[in-house]
Amino acid sequence: MSFELVVRSRARAAEGVVVLDLRDPSGAALPAWAPGAHIDLVLPGDLVRQYSLCGDPADRLTWRIAVLREPAGRGGSALAHELRPGATVEVRGPRNHFPLQPAARYLFVAGGIGITPILPMIAAADAAGAEWRLLYGGRTAASMAFARELRAAHGDRVDLRPQDEHGLLDLESLLARGTPDTLVYCCGPAPLLDAVEKRCAERPPGTLHVERFTPKDAGEPLLAGSFEVELAVTGITCTVPPGRSILDVLEAAGVQVLTSCREGTCGTCETDVLAGTVDHRDSLLTPEEQAAGDTMLICVSRAACPKLVLDL
Structure with missing residues (x-):
């Protein structure tokens, strides 16, 4: 959904x-919306650009976001x-690919502006009477929002x-203290997420x-050559060559697909897979979701077989 909202x-x-x-x-x-949701600002x-909702889900009149100014970014944060x-801005969403699952114990790890989706999670965990701890790091105390x-x-x-x-954050000792059933939620810069994933590999x-703001390196595609994509709803079949994404090819063929980040982090272009094997190259789906193979992000992921059939 798309809205014209005003900055209150x-x-x-x-x-x-x-x-x-x-x-x-x-x-x-x-x-x-629920904790973990984000919206798009056009x-x-x-x-x-995608920003996590960090206010109170019970407040149905207000959506709150926090924006970090990134001097080395591509201009979105500056705008x-x-x-x-009083300014108006087009907003899409909300969507949630980082939902808070029910649990008795949580460990929240945030780096910098990664605290934003964690804020409503903490409030929800606290209201549910769950045990929780937050480890929150930043460059300096003055740069740590909501601290x-x-x-x-x-x-x-x-x-x-x-x-x-x-x-640097002492992840080793903190993660070692959690029980095996403790749910770990982490958001922040890529080095922090990589470190947490490494230390949680045996959990x-x-x-x-985890929720990533930037894509991780997916390496080389599993299939070096071209592959076909059949659209089950429209009956269109397209060939996707090396170096072009499924999304690019479909748009060139006149197929309208909702998209946003185009780098595999937001989930806007998530599409159901009806047949074929996917080479998942996104930074969003969980390992379990990728293994299931019934959905994919067509902006970055590719085929690991000669033909995919998509629900489009």
């Missing part, structure tokens, strides 16, 4: 981080930082570790959940 308020959350509260201009209720120049109260509020509300359950004071399947 703007506030500074930390160095380089602004919080934007978005509302419907008429005051209408917004679609429901910014000038048709730039589309978002220019939004002021003061988290410590004030939750005390010692929140472990704040600015890198300039404590060095039971389904206990680690």
